[in-house]
Structures are given as structure tokens and as C-alpha cells.
Amino acid sequence: MTADHRLLLVHAHPDDESIGQGATMAKYVAEGRDVTLVTCTAGEMGEILVPELEHLAADKEDGLGEHRRGELEAAMKELGVTDHRFLGGFGTYRDSGMKWHEDGHAVAADDVHDNAFWHADLTEAADHLVTVIREVRPQVLVTYDQFGGYGHPDHIQAHRVAMYAAQLAAIPSYRKDLGAPWDIAKIYWGAMSESRMREGLRAIRAAGDTTSFEGMDPDGPMPFFVIPDEDLSAAVDAQEYVDRKMAALAAHATQIAVDGPFFALSNNVGTTAWGIEFYRIAKGTPGPVGEDGLETDLFAGV
Template sequence: MSRLLFVHAHPDDETLATGVAILHHVERGDDVHVLTCTLGEEGEVIPADLAHLEGAEGDPLAVHRRAELARAVAVLGVTAHLLGVRADGDVPAYRDSGMVGSRAFGHPRALAGTELAPVAALVRSTVDEIAPDVVVTYDPQGGYGHPDHIRVHDAVRLALAEMASAPPLLVTLTPRSWVAEDRAWLAAHVPADTGYAVPSPSDPVAPSVVDDALVTHEVVDPTVVARQMEALRAHATQVVVGDGWFALSNGVVSRLAGREGYALMDPRTGELVRGVGEKRRGLLAGDA
């Protein structure tokens, strides 16, 4: 049995960004851990009956999203950790930063606004405790540029770079060809009367979308999509789940295709480790 650690900024990121890999390795019998660094206090609430939680004094959204996270990780079958505390303990050391320029970004506990070294030290303590065979987090741009995602990437890199014998680091990347396929699928399968927007072939792509050759690891497992959708439904404040797709507060749909791409990264240099030959089918060294 192998052990994997996924490090994320907010509740729901674990299922949105890496749910396929998590479920794939759980179903293989691996020991999977998720470290969440904030409680997503600045999340944009979708359901009208929960809108009163957004931006309310005392951060009631954090309490609600913590419960959502607990339900989601129970579906995923992983061991959950919060940065700086146990999953059943007090609040994490840091708070959701919101976007650059927001009032939340200036909060004294904002994750992205604090010094990097203390964040990395807390990540390092979790890595030391769990002793994973591989650590997984965002690409250097945090998937789509969220400052908390970028801070988590940087903290994971620093934590591993300072270890004498660090586990391999994998970052999330999406092959460009998959984006084209997914947009075509969405156009064919998402009814126009849903009220959600389907991205066109010419719409911009996220910074995490790269040329196919840069992706060294692929997890392709359509059998886990039903459970991924169940876990996403636990995050009801943040995600709307359709038949094979989801939408966030921006109203743009994304496909749940049962596949995710990753690449090995050198934590000391930040350089991607180029693959040789066929991509690995899984995240561990022995995966063919």
C-alpha cells in the first residue's frame, strides 16, 4: 500500500482539481490524505437560501464549508487534515485570502498575504507526519491564478526543497487536447435551457492548460465519476452538479470526464521533469 498527500487551498479544491486521482488511488487500496489550508471563508455562495453566509460577520461560511468538506472527504474515503490543526480541532492557521485587492487579502491571517516560510513549515510538519510516497498540489499559477492556490504551490515546493529526502512532487496540468475534446462534449451534452454557459473552442484557457507533451502522468478512470459527483454535491455552496458536468459561481460549465493530468516537478528549481516515452497511468513510481 502506498501513501499519497494532496495539498489544497480551500474546501472543494480536493474534489474539483484532483478528485479522479484521489478516488482512483483510494479504490486501489492506497492510503490517501488531503491537507486543506483554509476554510474558504471568501467563497461565493451559489444557493439563494445560503446567501446570508457570504461575507457575514464571524465567518459562518467557514463553519458551513468545514461541514461540507467533512462530507466530501467521507465520500472520497481519505484522511483529512487542516493546516496547523487536526481536522477535528480549531480553525486553521490561515484564512481564505480572496482575490488580490479585496478586503480579505489584507486580513492578518490571509494565506496569500503572510510570509511564505511559516506556511511551508506547517506543510513540512504534515509531510513529516504522514511520510507520503508522493505529494500533489497545483501548478505554479494555481490552476487559474487564485493567490491562495499559488501560495500553496510555493509553500509545498519550499517544504519539499528543504528536505534531505523528499517525496516526488506532482502538479496538476491539463493537456490542451483534452480541453478541445471536453468543450465539444459540453456543447453536445449540456442543454441550452440550463442557463449555464458552455465555453466555445476559441475561449481562453486556464494557465494550467499546457501542451500534451508536458504532462507526464495521466489518471484516466471514468468509473469514479459517479463518486466524484457525489463528493461535489457535498460542496453545495460552491458547486452545481449536472449530468457529467459542473458549474461554479461564474455559471460556466466544465466537464467531469474521469481524467486528470499531472507532471513531475523539481521542488528546488520549479522545473518540470520531462517524461520519456508513454505517460504513466497513475501517480506512483510503479504505475505503468
């Protein structure tokens, strides 16, 4: 890695990165900063939205993971990201799957594969990431919060692995064979702004769209992944890179429909819907903030 600023993102499945931080990734690449993405599974258990590819499902040919590997490569080309790895190498950990709890969040599925990421040994998985951290030497790490946004077991496990690996990587005496120690200066958890989500929903409903984000009331309770604005720490304005983010989302065709809620929100609200991405700081000292009290650059103060 050659740039002065280096960002590492840890995500559970292909497409999570584009949904959460696609605009930030494209912006930082364009600015000459190094961006490394580590994906923990290939998303083998994902729902397939393309009828002609339903034969790839886990209960049929079980070829979705390899297909999504290609989708991820295409998405990274759209964002300009050239350094992407699978945790421990492709196929090391399998998508754990999920089911919905009656309270509206995800939980582990009833049947989980033997090498599912949810069953991964924490230290073993963290060591794979320690190797990457010590090689890349990022100043900033981005991952999920402790609930994985909405409870998906792989998101929760990615959070645990990322946070533990960040600790281990900084210890001089720990696993010297994995590289020289590196202490990541700032760690962020991706977030969705409550005020922005409510504004977006109001715009969608006003446009007559009642199916996108079905069941969500602009003035009612918000999903688990929506965070009160007072708990946010940073907002990266990458609106000029929204086209790249949307192209990356479209590349994940088996998972994201171009006429689905992500595109509906963008069509009705404009570039602010997905072009400004929010974060909660989990480690480090916040840098200078803008008028809204939020950092505008994840590298601020580094």
C-alpha cells in the first residue's frame, strides 16, 4: 500500500459494502487513498432475485457463492477498488444463512453449515484479519456495530472478528509471524441516519410509492439499523460518486433489484439518499467537525 491514507472495510457478504459505504469507497479511491475490502463469506445462502439463476441456490446446485464472487469483482471495478480479499481466502467461511425473528430482526437459521462463519473460531478468524491489518496498516477500519445492523449472524460475527483482530494486531508480542504490530487509529461502525431515513420515506410515500420499504412508517418506529442522529460521529459527503455506487449495487444483480427500494429512494430523494454515508466512532479521537457537528472525513485528525 502506497497512499498516506489507508482504509480497511470488513463486511460479511458481497453487496454489503456497496450498500453501506459504496460512495465513500469510490470517493476515497478517486482522491488517491488506498481502500481494502475484506469480505468474510461469498454469500452462498443469499436470496436469488434473478429467476434464470435460481438453479444456483444452496438447495439446488449450490453455485451462488461463485456467482456472487463475480458480482463483487464487477462492483469493485465500478467503485475503483483494486484490493479486495476474502477472509482466509475464498471459500474458507460459508454464509451462515438467517431467518427472521418475530421482533423484526434477523437471527441464525435453524440449520447452519459446518463451516458457516457463525461457527468460526474467533481467534482463528481474527488471525486471518490480523495478517491483513499488519500488511495494509490502515489508519481507519470500518465494520458493523455489535448487532450487525439488523441481527444477521454473519454481520455480528464480522463485527466480533474485526474488533478482536484490531486489538490483536496492535500487540507487539502477539503472533510475530503474522507481521509487525499495527494499531489502527480510528474504528467506525457504519450507520443510517434516522432523520435522513424519515425524510427519504416521506418523499417515497409522497411520490405514491407504497411498496418500497413496505411496512415502514416515516413517523413510526425505525428498523434496528437506523441510528438516532445524536449518536452519529461522521458524515462523508460523496454525492458526486453516487452513480458509481448505484452501478456497484446494480452489479449485485442476484441480491438487489434495480427497481427495488434502494433505487426508489435514490430516484425520489436524489443523491443525498445514498451519497452521504454515516458512521459512529468506536475507537479513536474525532477530528474537526462541520456545521452539523459531524466529521466530514474519516481520516480527520489522523
